Amino acid sequence: MPELPEVETITKQLDKSVSGKKINEAEIFVPKIVKNSKKEFEKIIFDAKIKKIGRRAKLAIFELNNGWSLLIHLKLTGQLIFNGEKNKHTAVIFNFSDGTRLIFNDLRKFGYIKPIKTEDLNDFFEKEKIGPEPLSEKFAxxxxxxxxxxxxxxxxxxxxxxxxxxxxxxxxxxxxxxxxxxxxxxxxxxxxxxxxxxxxxxxxxxxxxxxxxxxxxxxxxxxxxxxxxxxxxxxxxxxxxxxxxxxxxxxxxxxxxxxxxxxxxxxxxxx
Known part of the structure; x- marks a missing residue:
């Protein structure tokens, strides 16, 4: 399972290459990966811009410009690859307006994408009782x-x-x-x-x-x-x-x- 260093690596790279891009559509090949109905999910992401990408614990956080964020957990075998190629393990493809795309592969299909209101993120992590970030300067x-x-x-x-x-x-x-x-x-x-x-x-x-x-x-x-x-x-x-x-x-x-x-x-x- 990707741990803090792996998720931090991916989110830092994606923040540079994907932030600011507009989502045209999401192709969903494994519906259970997305924790919404396809119709609800498409409504949330359509025409939304990615403001920034960060991390909390082992979760990647894609903040959109419409008040929503996408929590992405890679679980055991998930991958997020910018401009990657679709393969038999591809669960979701985010297509951007500039022709680029983001591939979410997951061999075991345990990962997930969970939309959540950005204003509710802190409450979500408090409810999950996630511990402190070990690399934070505040963690003494x-x-x-x-x-x-x-x-x-x-x-x-x-x-x-x-x-x-x-x-x-x-x-x-x-x-x-x-x-x-x-x-x-x-x-x-x-x-x-x-x-x-x-x-x-x-x-x-x-x-x-x-x-x-x-x-x-x-x-x-x-x-x-x-x-x-x-x-x-x-x-x-x-x-x-x-x-x-x-x-x-x-x-x-x-x-x-x-x-x-x-x-x-x-x-x-x-x-």
């Missing part, structure tokens, strides 16, 4: 400590992946953050020392920022808005490396299940 160490204290018995890996704790961190980056911080994924929040908490906080900021710089991680279907794979995969230390040698100590990278999700770690380096 004190905030992180406070959130940890509210869930003392939570395992740190599950905590990092919970969008109600912190927005946008999934399996890939939770594994990499904990490896960089030398923290075992089964550790409970209440058992973390002050120094360990500082390290986790520092590595959240550092690793997410680096992943954005390298346009995300393409371990499955992810490509950026130009159809290109991200390059952070080359930097992965533990995620997807079960059975391989640890890059630090030479020990074996292990994988365990925590709450139905995989966790990759080095038993020697992470305590």
């Amino acid at each position: 160490l004190a905030d992180f400590k406070n959130i940890l204290q509210k869930r003392p018995k939570a395992k740190i890996k599950q905590f990092l992946m919970d969008p109600k704790s912190i927005a946008g961190i999934g399996n890939i980056y939770a594994d990499e953050i904990l490896f960089a911080s030398k923290i075992h994924p089964l550790r409970r929040n209440q058992d973390l020392s002050t120094e360990e908490i500082k390290n986790i906080f520092k590595n959240i900021k550092k690793i997410l920022a680096k992943a954005i710089e390298l346009r995300g991680t393409s371990v499955e279907n992810y490509v950026d808005a130009k159809g290109q794979k991200g390059e952070f995969e080359k930097k992965l230390k533990v995620y997807g490396r079960e059975g391989e040698k640890c890059v630090k100590c030479g020990g074996e990278v292990k994988r365990i299940k925590i709450g139905g999700r995989s966790a990759h770690f080095c038993p020697s380096c992470q305590k």
